[in-house]
Amino acid sequence: MVIINPGNPCGSVFTYEHLSKIANTAKKLGIFVIADEVYGHLTFGNTPFVPMGAFGQIVPVLTLGSISKRWMVPGWRLGWMVICDSNGVLKETKIVESIESFLNISTDPATFIQGAIPSIIENTKDDFFNKIVDLLRKTSSICYDKIKEIDCITCPHKPDGSMFVMVKINLGYLEDIADCIDFSCKLAKEESVITMPGRALGLENWLRITFAIDPASLEIGLDRMKSFCERHAKVM
Known part of the structure; x- marks a missing residue:
């Protein structure tokens, strides 16, 4: 199951209760959740952002993040994946191994972007x-x-x-x-x-x-x- 939260293109932000229902539904169906959270730090309404990883004890969660949105650098296609899986389901089923294998053969981001990342992360102020x-x-x-x-x-x-x-x-x-x-x-x-x-x-x-x-x-x-x-x- 794939969710995009906060949402593009509608600007929606899911509540804790809604995300809990998603987690329990995925558990019932026997599937894991892929959470696209590249806009996770860009929320400004009445609904606080809750990462899907908070429900990792209920269902395995694979979270996607991106530097291009939080740091406002469109085109810098460099991101990360985080696994929240308290029960080790993704590791036991070798999904983690498959992801790592794919990353080893995929094209890397531009070298100048890779070189800039440490400085950007360390020196950007709140x-x-x-x-x-x-x-x-x-x-x-x-x-x-x-x-x-x-x-x-x-x-x-x-x-x-x-x-x-x-x-x-x-x-x-x-x-x-x-x-x-x-x-x-x-x-x-x-x-x-x-x-x-x-x-x-x-x-x-x-x-x-x-x-x-x-x-x-x-x-x-x-x-x-x-x-x-x-x-x-x-x-x-």
Whole structure:
């Protein structure tokens, strides 16, 4: 069972109770849990982040982490895996051995990234991470509030983590927009604002918006999106 917590693209953060149910369900089914927690340090809502490894006594957990998200260095594809398995199931079934064997034959990250890691980990101060979380807390609120001003777009849930949010397009409000891809293409051409069509993520007529940007630029971009929607609105 694979879970992504905090979630991309919705910015959701699972509660302790929800994660406990996941662990017990996986135990009942006789499977282990792969927990993608690359956004684990980027939470800013009311729900605190709980690592899935806390349930390692119930079910084996393989946790994935990444330097590119916490340190905000997109493209630095270097991460880690942590096994939380109090009962030794993954070791007994040689899953750990298989993972280690695969790592020995896989392509390594770029050497300059490997060389930078010790210094980055040792010398990054807590205020660096605090500033990132404070910024995302502020911009997530801006994004959520500004989207509420756009009639044809709905944000069903204010993000509690990560740096993205999914919003729903109501095509019934728009005159000449066929789908989410058409919306994104025309928005980029007319307003120089880039969004990801939901179809790329399996959600037809949704958009993924990132709020990992300085507040002023985010407000400008969302104002442009509002102008775009008003310009393409159906005449009622």
